[in-house]
Amino acid sequence: MEMHNVGIVVESLDNAIEFFTEIGLILEGRMMVEGEWAGRVTGLGDQSVEVAMMVTPDGHSRLELSQFLRPQTIADHRTNPVNSLGYLRVMFRVDNLDELLGRLEKHGGKVVDEVVQFGDVYRLCYIRGVEGLLIGLAEQLGNTKATDILEDNE
Template sequence: MDTTGARFMPVARRFDHIGITVADLDLVIDFFVALGLELEGRMFVEGEFLDTVCGIPHSRTEIALLKPPGDGTRLELARWVRPDAVPGSPGAMANELGLRNVAFEVDDLRAAVDWAASEGYGLVGGIGEYGGVWKMAYVRGPEGLIVSLAQRIG
């Protein structure tokens, strides 16, 4: 028995993945693959495990796992087959509560922003510079996702 009064605090070992629910899985996969991520796998998940974890009985989802170059934290995209997805706020701004963006470092911010624009994805604001170290822009990607693109400049 612990007599010091200290409580056990779990410690995260690593950042494994971030999950995003989408309606058009192919569209969103294509967007992130074009940004340089690699499709690692794609599968359907259903049954007791999913029902228990997500708290939705008789659920079924199709997921895709993407990884950045050189490994690292994964991006999990999920399309719900059963039940239907519930609409979110595709025009949400950075101050709306909840997950607002997923961020990637790029080699050439201008080229990445120009590519996004050519695909129909515009800037949320503009390209900003922070402390002579970073240039960054928010791009409104597929399904309203905010994708933060940053380039180290210093």
């Protein structure tokens, strides 16, 4: 089994693609998904959605960005706090957190509180990114991984 992608609905596909490209994802493809057949999958009936598939440089993880043209979106959960039910956040491991935060700030990205250090494993933070989406960023320090610490505590 393999997880193929995580989907996020956005207002502006162009802005979202630009933002996630800045993080390091690569636009794999962009297309319209329209018609009643698609609505039978989602339960929305006749729909029109523009979709962009973003992929991590290693090719293993994908983010599917969707902009609904029809029907209109009916709820907005983008600015809910981290302890809300449902979608929480997407976390990316990055190479140079401080440099990336400077670049993302130009695209509206703002650190939620502060950058913290988790032992000698990660420097990490949550940001509110494009359209207020909650994004986690973690810079790995050394060779220890968080899973190694979790296994030691079992």
